[in-house]
Amino acid sequence: VIKASKEGKHIIPEISPLLSALEQEYNTYKEAFVKQTYSGKGKELAKLDEERDDVFSQMKNYLKAFSEAKFVPHHEEAKELYEILKQHDLGLDRKSYAEETALLKKLIESLNNPNNQSKLRAVGLDMTYEELKRKQMDFERLYSEQIEANAELRMEKSASSLRKDLENTLRNYLKYIDAMKSVPNYKELYYELNELLKKERV
Structure with a gap:
């Protein structure tokens, strides 16, 4: 309809505002129809979540094994660090994104003090901690x-709502074209558009 009105045989300047x-x-x-419903960051976010889960699990399993081996050097440091992980929920990697993010943030803050940093170095987990932080x-x-x-996408009209407007x-x-079809040029445009719409319905 737009193309026929703009480029057809019967162009009428008066209808420009309506067109x-x-x-x-x-x-x-x-534009709304081709846009993704969400931000498109879901897959990348899931990948990053899996990566931080892996680092946390490695740290947890390492400290658990180390803390149970009573006759190895730095057993006590490992035990104390494992207790810190317990305080911040050993199952945090199974929480929702928001919950896990909050819990990990608190854990990282706890591990960041000089005393715990010294313990991490003693048990060889200082690099793992830095990786978890990254x-x-x-x-x-x-x-x-x-x-x-x-949030921005939710504020925008949905494609179905915009379709109704269209x-x-x-x-x-x-x-308007129908009402004006008795006027010269409008009549020709009316029949041209009418034929076009008939073809579209077939």
Whole structure:
């Protein structure tokens, strides 16, 4: 309809505002239709979550085994560090994104004090701790971006809602052409659009 009205044999300058409104509604609908429902960061976020879970699990399993081996050096340090993990929930890697992020943040803060840093070095987990901290930071950054992007998308009209707006604008445009069909040029455009719509319905 837009193309026929703009480029057809019977172009009428007076309908430009109506045609512009219709074209604008169509472009808005088209953009919303092709846009993803969510931010598109879901897969990347799941990957980062899996990576931080892996690092946390390695640290947890290592400290558990170390704390149970009573006659190895730094057994006490391992036991104390494992208790810290217990305090922050050993099953945090099975929590929701939001819960796990909050729990890991608190755990990292606890492990960050000089005394616990010394214990981590003693049991050989200082590099693992740094890796956990990096993974957590990467996840938090992307998680914040996803929340922001999804909030923006929710504020936008849905494609189905925009389709209704487009249909109403198109209907009003066609009604106007129909009402004006007794006027020269409008008549020809009316029949041209009518034939076009008939073909579309077939």
